[in-house]
Amino acid sequence: MQGLITAATTLTALTAFTSLMTTWYVIRLDGQRSKSDTFFRLAAVINSDDMRRKRGKVYALNRDEFSKWTPEQRSAVDDWLACLDLSLTLYKANAINRDVYMYIFGDVTLRTVYQIVPYCNSEVDARGDQFLIPMRIAIPEVVSKWRKLARKNRFPLQLTVSRESQTKITPDSFEGDAGLKSFSRSYH
Numbered sequence: 001m002q003g004l005i006t007a008a009t010t011l012t013a014l015t016a017f018t019s020l021m022t023t024w025y026v027i028r029l030d031g032q033r034s035k036s037d038t039f040f041r042l043a044a045v046i047n048s049d050d051m052r053r054k055r056g057k058v059y060a061l062n063r064d065e066f067s068k069w070t071p072e073q074r075s076a077v078d079d080w081l082a083c084l085d086l087s088l089t090l091y092k093a094n095a096i097n098r099d100v101y102m103y104i105f106g107d108v109t110l111r112t113v114y115q116i117v118p119y120c121n122s123e124v125d126a127r128g129d130q131f132l133i134p135m136r137i138a139i140p141e142v143v144s145k146w147r148k149l150a151r152k153n154r155f156p157l158q159l160t161v162s163r164e165s166q167t168k169i170t171p172d173s174f175e176g177d178a179g180l181k182s183f184s185r186s187y188h
């Protein structure tokens with residue numbers, strides 16, 4: 001009788017464990033599908049013709065002369081900032097695969113943030129500390145990821161910001177930029 005009870009208890013425990021592992025696997029698989037779906041939707045927005053055109057305008061700007069930007073240029077920057085803020089909100093919330101984001105959109109993110117940070121800082125001063133919070137929180141993590149991937153030879157250590165400026169950035173120069181320091185620090 002004791003052996004039968006032990007066998008039944010062992011079988012129940014094994015069934016519970018198998019059920020738990022199956023549930024964990026299904027939840028994990030569902031989470032990966034959700035991340036993939038979110039990423040594809042985000043990619044559709046980032047890669048839309050309109051956003052590509054606006055990003056092109058951002059790359060062509062002189063970052064230090066943001067006060068001279070035309071209303072059309074500011075509008076392009078503001079639209080791109082809204083898209084980038086959403087992207088980095090999803091990045092920070094781990095709602096998308098961070099490695100995949102870096103491989104596909106890391107250079108775009110880093111180059112454009114570098115390009116528009118003086119304008120962003122002026123907008124934080126004008127609009128308040130709530131402006132671009134997700135971006136300001138996520139950028140240090142993105143730079144840390146950049147550094148780690150570059151060390152593993154899985155991402156370039158140096159990026160060219162634009163054809164127009166030919167400015168080169170690295171994780172060190174990015175973190176050392178006064179405007180970027182102010183931008184990230186202004187929220188923390």
